[in-house]
Amino acid sequence: MNEFVEQFLLESRELVAQATDDLMALEENPGDRERLDGAFRAFHTLKGAAGIVEFAAMSRTLHAAEDILAKLRASHEPVASMVLDECLTCLDLTSRWLDHMQASGEMPPAADIEADDMITRLVSSMDIGEGEKGVALPANNDWLDRLRGAAGGHFPEAVSAVRYLPDPDAFFQGDDPLLVIASLPQLLTVELALSNRTVSLENMNTFRCDLEILALTKAPAAEIRSALLTVAEKAEIRELTAASVSTVAEDYLTQATSVLKAQVVLLRDSGFEGLLGRLSSAGRTAVNALHYLGSNEAITKVELATSAAQAQRNVEPLIVAIERALESKTKADSQPIISPAPIVAPRALRIDMNRIDALVKLAGELIIVKNAIGHAAKRMQGNEDLATVKSILRDQHALFDRLASELQGAVLRIRVLPLRTVFRRFPRLVREIAGSVNKTVRLITEGEDTEADATIVDALFEPLLHVLRNAVDHGIEASERRISIGKPSMGTLILRGRRVAENVRIEIEDDGGGIDVDRVRAVASARGVASEEALAAMADGEIIDLIFAAGFSTAETVTDLSGRGVGMDSVRTAVERLGGSVTLQSEPGKGTVVSLILPFSLMMTRVMTVEVVGQVFGLPLDSVVETTIVNRDMIVAIGSGRAFILRDRTIPLLDLAETLGLARVPQRELPAKIVVVTAAGQIGGIEVDRLGERLDVMLKPMEGLLGSMRGVAGTTLLGDGRVLVVLDVQEMFR
Amino acid sequence: MTVVLHDAQTIRLIGACPAEDGETLLQQLLANPIAQVDWQGCESAHGAVVQVLLVSGRPLQGPPAGEFLHRFIGPALERRSTQFNLSPSR
Numbered sequence: 128m129n130e131f132v133e134q135f136l137l138e139s140r141e142l143v144a145q146a147t148d149d150l151m152a153l154e155e156n157p158g159d160r161e162r163l164d165g166a167f168r169a170f171h172t173l174k175g176a177a178g179i180v181e182f183a184a185m186s187r188t189l190h191a192a193e194d195i196l197a198k199l200r201a202s203h204e205p206v207a208s209m210v211l212d213e214c215l216t217c218l219d220l221t222s223r224w225l226d227h228m229q230a231s232g233e234m235p236p237a238a239d240i241e242a243d244d245m246i247t248r249l250v251s252s253m254d255i256g257e258g259e260k261g262v263a264l265p266a267n268n269d270w271l272d273r274l275r276g277a278a279g280g281h282f283p284e285a286v287s288a289v290r291y292l293p294d295p296d297a298f299f300q301g302d303d304p305l306l307v308i309a310s311l312p313q314l315l316t317v318e319l320a321l322s323n324r325t326v327s328l329e330n331m332n333t334f335r336c337d338l339e340i341l342a343l344t345k346a347p348a349a350e351i352r353s354a355l356l357t358v359a360e361k362a363e364i365r366e367l368t369a370a371s372v373s374t375v376a377e378d379y380l381t382q383a384t385s386v387l388k389a390q391v392v393l394l395r396d397s398g399f400e401g402l403l404g405r406l407s408s409a410g411r412t413a414v415n416a417l418h419y420l421g422s423n424e425a426i427t428k429v430e431l432a433t434s435a436a437q438a439q440r441n442v443e444p445l446i447v448a449i450e451r452a453l454e455s456k457t458k459a460d461s462q463p464i465i466s467p468a469p470i471v472a473p474r475a476l477r478i479d480m481n482r483i484d485a486l487v488k489l490a491g492e493l494i495i496v497k498n499a500i501g502h503a504a505k506r507m508q509g510n511e512d513l514a515t516v517k518s519i520l521r522d523q524h525a526l527f528d529r530l531a532s533e534l535q536g537a538v539l540r541i542r543v544l545p546l547r548t549v550f551r552r553f554p555r556l557v558r559e560i561a562g563s564v565n566k567t568v569r570l571i572t573e574g575e576d577t578e579a580d581a582t583i584v585d586a587l588f589e590p591l592l593h594v595l596r597n598a599v600d601h602g603i604e605a606s607e608r609r610i611s612i613g614k615p616s617m618g619t620l621i622l623r624g625r626r627v628a629e630n631v632r633i634e635i636e637d638d639g640g641g642i643d644v645d646r647v648r649a650v651a652s653a654r655g656v657a658s659e660e661a662l663a664a665m666a667d668g669e670i671i672d673l674i675f676a677a678g679f680s681t682a683e684t685v686t687d688l689s690g691r692g693v694g695m696d697s698v699r700t701a702v703e704r705l706g707g708s709v710t711l712q713s714e715p716g717k718g719t720v721v722s723l724i725l726p727f728s729l730m731m732t733r734v735m736t737v738e739v740v741g742q743v744f745g746l747p748l749d750s751v752v753e754t755t756i757v758n759r760d761m762i763v764a765i766g767s768g769r770a771f772i773l774r775d776r777t778i779p780l781l782d783l784a785e786t787l788g789l790a791r792v793p794q795r796e797l798p799a800k801i802v803v804v805t806a807a808g809q810i811g812g813i814e815v816d817r818l819g820e821r822l823d824v825m826l827k828p829m830e831g832l833l834g835s836m837r838g839v840a841g842t843t844l845l846g847d848g849r850v851l852v853v854l855d856v857q858e859m860f861r
Numbered sequence: 862m863t864v865v866l867h868d869a870q871t872i873r874l875i876g877a878c879p880a881e882d883g884e885t886l887l888q889q890l891l892a893n894p895i896a897q898v899d900w901q902g903c904e905s906a907h908g909a910v911v912q913v914l915l916v917s918g919r920p921l922q923g924p925p926a927g928e929f930l931h932r933f934i935g936p937a938l939e940r941r942s943t944q945f946n947l948s949p950s951r
Contacts, residue, residue, distance in 0.1 A: 277940060298880050298909045305908040309929045317933035319915050319941060326916055328890055333883035338912055 131415075132228065135180045137477065139225055142173040143218050144551060150215050151555060157205035166214070167196040173221070184238035185224055190366060191246040192217045195253050213252035215555060220245055271365065274341045277318040285315055285343040287351045290363040292322055297336040304338055304358075311354050313345035343367075386416040387453050394442040394449075406436050406445060413449050425452035476581060482541050489534045496527045532823065539728050544584040546624040546633070547575035552588065553595060553622060560599045567606060567617045568599050574624035579631040580728045583705050587633070587723075590701040594635045594721050595620065597695065602639030602719055612716070614638065629733065629749060630707075633723040642713035644670050654679065671713055672808070675699040698723075703857070706840075710808060732826045734843075734853050736819030737802060740789045743819060745853035747840060752803045752810065754818050762799060771801065771812060778803065779860075780812040786859060791816075806860040813859070826853060863903075864889060871922070872896050874903040874910070883909030890917050900925040906934070914938055 146169035152162040174189035192214050199206050220241060227235040235241075270290045278285070289311065293304035308317060318341040326337050344351060348366040355362045390409040410433030417426045425448075432448030503519045550572045561568035603609075603618030610616050621636040644667045651673045652662055662670070673679060675695045698721075699709045707725035726732070726749070734745035755773060762771045762780060769780045780801065784791045801812040824843035829836050840855040864885040865873045872889045874882075890896065890913070898914060899922040900906070906914075906927070911934055914921070921938060924931045 277937070293908070298883075298907075301880075303880070303908045305906075305911060305929075305934070309933075314933065317937050319911070319934070319937040321912075321915065328887060328913075328917055331887065331913070331916055333887050333909055333913060334880075336908065336912065338908060338915070 132180055132232070135176050136225055136229055139173055139176055139221070141477075142169045142176070143222055143225070144548070145169045146173065147215065147218050147555070148551065150211050150218070153206055154208060154211050157208070157211075160200075163196065163200055163206065167193065167200055170196055170214075182224070182228075182234055182238070184234070184242035185221060187365070188217060188220065188242040188245045188249075191249045195249055198253065207252075210252045213249050217245055217249060270339075270341055270363075273320070274316075274318055274343060277341070278316050278343055282315045282343050284345050285367055287344050287346060287348045288365045288367055289340075289342045289344065289351055289355070290365075291340040291342070291355070291358065292361050293336045293338055293340070293358070294361060295335050295337065298334050304336060304340060307355065307358055308340050308342055311342060311344050311346070312350055315343040315345055317342045383416040384453065387413055387449055390416075391446055391449050391453075394446050402440060402442070403437055406433060406442065409433075409449075410436070410445055413445075413452070417452055428452065476542070478541055482537065485537045486534070486541070489530060489537055493527075493530050493534065496523055496530060499523045500527075535823070535825075539580070542581050542728070543578040544581045545575060546577045546579060546584060546587075546631075549584050549587050549591065550575050550622060550624070553591070556592065557595055557599060557620060560596055561603075561618075564600055565605070566599060566603055568603055568620055569617055570595075570620045570622060572622045572624075577624040577626050577631060578727075579725065583631070583707075583725050583728075586701065586705055587725075590698040590723065591622070591633070591635070593695070593698050594723075595622070598635060598637040598639065598719065598721075602637040602641075604640050626727065627724075629727055631725045631727055633725070634720055635723075636718060636720045638718040641715040641717055641719055642671050642674070642711075643715065647671060647673055651676070651679065668808075671711055674711065675709065708807065708857070732824055732840075732853070734822050734824055734826075734851070735802070736822060736851065737783065737813075737815040738817035738819060739783045739787070739815050740791045742789070743845070743849065743851060744783070744787075745822070745824070745843070745851045746802060746804065746813070746856060747853060748821060750804045750806060750856040752805055755801050755803060755812075756798045757801055758798045759796075771799075773803065773812075776810070778810055778812050780814060781859060782814045784816075786813075804856045804860075806857045809860065811856075811860045813856075822851075824851070824853070866893065866896070867899065869893055870896055871899050874898060874900040874906065874925075876902065877904050878906040878910045880907040880909040883907065883913050886910055886913045890919065897922055900930070902926055903930060906930060911938070915941055 146166050149162045149166035149169060153159055153166065156162070170189055170193040174186050174193055177183075177185035177189060195210060195214065199210065224235050224238055224241075227233075271288060274288055274290075289308075291304065291308065293302070293307075294300070297304055308314070320339040320341070321337050322339040323337040331337075346354075348364050351364050352359070355364070390413045393405065394409050410429060413429050414426050414433075417429060429445070429448045429452060432444045436442060436445040500520070500523050503516050503523065506519070507513070507516045553572070554570050557568055557570040598620055599618070603620070604612075604614070606616040609618065619638045621634070623634045623636065625632055647670050648662055648665075651657055651670070652659055656673055656676045656679055657665075665673075675698070679696065695709075702709050702723050702725065705725055707723060710722045710724070711719065712722075713719040733748035735748050735751050736743050736745050738744075757771050757773070762769055765777075765779075769782075770777050771780050772778070780799075799814050800816065800818055801814050802818070803810060803812050805811075822843075822845075826841035826843055828834075828841045829839055833839075838855050838858040840853045842853065843851050845851050863875045863878045864882050865875060866889055867873050870893075872886065872893065874886070878886075886898075890898075897920045898917075901923060903925045904927045906925075915938060918941065921935070923935055925935060
């Protein structure tokens with residue numbers, strides 16, 4: 128992926144988020160002009176960004192939405208919700224396109240069709256929003272294509288397209304629609320068609336106007352609009368974007384060239400005021416345009432000229448450089464342009480400058496420590512008193528230790544995003560989901576500022592959406608039912624995020640009917656999730672947990688929301704893949720709380736080392752409850768397994784050596800050293816030979832051939848160079 | 862008189878053709894089903910006249926005298942009549 132596309136994706140996502148926020152706020156308060164302006168600006172910038180990367184479908188879709196917002200701005204009436212909905216749908220579509228580009232580095236192949244569809248929806252939403260004032264033009268989106276066909280790629284310089292459907296009485300009224308078209312500034316081509324295809328010489332009425340006139344011009348849409356003012360409601364004007372008329376390569380050049388030319392004009396025309404700022408922005412813009420043309424040599428020259436111009440406080444050097452670039456580019460026009468090969472690059476992350484500064488400072492301090500250690504080494508060579516050197520080394524190690532952990536913290540903070548980035552997408556989705564099942568539900572979000580690793584925040588969308596869908600679809604009762612049992616007719620969902628020690632806890636709480644344990648039991652039995660005997664023995668909590676079992680779905684009616692065969696098991700899988708866990712509490716009649724507990728960071732883990740048969744293993748400290756020493760006579764065999772009693776509780780016990788298949792002589796005489804852990808809400812014990820230390824490690828997940836290995840969470844290197852295998856406790860007790 | 866039947870083969874458009882000429886032209890075209898239209902002398906034509914030409918799909922002998930007709934309307938009619946010839950059923 129080239130850097131423009133990367134930048135485009137980054138910015139576009141921010142703009143989509145911003146526009147969504149503004150539209151949502153408008154929905155709450157349809158008279159909020161500031162939000163309307165904000166949304167308009169975001170759409171406008173987004174459209175511009177799409178134009179720069181030549182994403183024509185996105186550009187024209189957003190243009191249609193922008194037109195609508197512009198109309199709304201001009202009118203002083205509150206914004207109709209229908210129009211807002213379509214604008215939001217347009218943003219959703221844009222997000223999907225961005226996702227596609229992110230994943231494949233290419234523009235989505237169906238974008239054009241989707242764009243046509245979206246534009247029709249946008250236009251018709253405005254018709255409905257405007258009531259009787261609706262535009263008289265029949266919905267017809269193929270006219271641009273027809274015009275494109277008629278132009279045959281001859282007019283790359285075209286800026287606007289016009290479709291004019293004169294009033295059928297125009298001839299009667301003494302008007303000549305062709306004169307209107309002839310008066311358009313900078314006309315390039317005209318295409319004629321009949322709006323009524325059934326007209327023939329035999330049946331035609333020469334005083335009835337059935338013309339459909341299409342035209343391409345070089346003048347901007349605003350100019351065309353004013354030229355067509357008298358017939359405004361009969362004409363449709365489109366500003367053309369890259370590649371919508373001409374071939375891609377032609378437009379590529381035209382656009383970049385015009386950007387370069389504009390910079391020269393800008394530099395020439397303005398006075399001395401703000402010169403430095405203007406120089407740097409013109410220089411930067413020119414470099415961007417040249418990047419786009421793949422002209423590396425010219426880029427260097429323009430960059431040098433920019434600095435020279437800034438140093439001399441004179442625009443000339445930059446003008447000369449840009450003009451040279453323009454000349455050489457025009458010569459190269461005939462050469463084919465090779466577009467940069469798409470490479471899927473890791474997502475870029477926007478980072479607060481302060482966080483980078485903190486890193487720079489830490490790096491500086493680390494270097495000081497490095498020098499001090501070098502100095503100590505020298506003193507040691509110089510046969511200095513060992514005790515002095517020892518104490519210096521100890522001090523420096525302490526300092527180094529502190530800096531390293533600070534650095535680690537600072538690096539991790541870089542990868543952190545607030546949960547807001549994922550939470551903000553839900554209020555609308557929840558409303559839509561609720562609407563589709565005829566329920567009214569409001570979503571309250573809390574703790575959006577809670578931060579978590581960017582990878583985790585990104586991966587949360589799907590599982591959260593699934594849980595929310597389930598809550599709306601199965602949890603919240605229908606309005607009539609709610610009223611009959613004395614609940615408010617509107618259901619409430621709370622999406623809550625908070626930091627709990629090393630974890631991020633996300634709760635989805637609903638005030639619905641809770642989970643019917645008996646029904647879950649019945650369904651689990653019917654679907655063979657567990658045997659009758661096992662089910663009978665299970666406590667209610669365990670039964671509820673079956674909802675997370677693969678292939679479990681209790682929806683009586685399969686809606687198109689949830690119950691598509693993908694149950695809550697997909698949520699558990701997704702969360703566990705992130706190193707987290709899901710639990711569920713439910714109170715019949717009161718509601719359900721689903722809790723997702725996720726590690727704060729994917730990168731740093733606290734582990735406890737244990738030793739067995741001379742080998743060291745790590746256990747994630749998250750899952751360690753306590754360590755204990757138990758006399759052998761407290762350990763009893765139960766069935767094929769063993770258990771021990773701790774504070775009047777029977778806890779299953781695993782022998783780590785045995786579990787890992789390591790041979791060892793049973794130590795009958797010594798008391799057993801046991802690590803008590805929690806796994807999937809249960810407590811278990813792991814017997815080890817020796818308890819080790821606590822370490823902060825950067826866990827490396829298993830890759831390649833070892834990637835599918837079960838029971839191992841990852842590896843890290845110990846101080847002495849040995850590999851520490853960190854075990855996955857959840858897996859061991861499964 | 863700006864719409865003239867030259868012979869059974871040619872209908873001529875001359876000078877500036879106003880809206881009323883649409884009807885005259887239509888009658889001529891109906892009366893002379895194989896006649897071509899010669900608009901070399903045509904300075905300008907009202908939309909109503911152009912609409913008749915468009916519906917007829919008849920070959921035009923040009924170029925017309927008027928600049929707008931020559932640059933914009935002629936090519937558009939030509940594209941249309943090609944389409945007509947390719948798909949006469951329409």
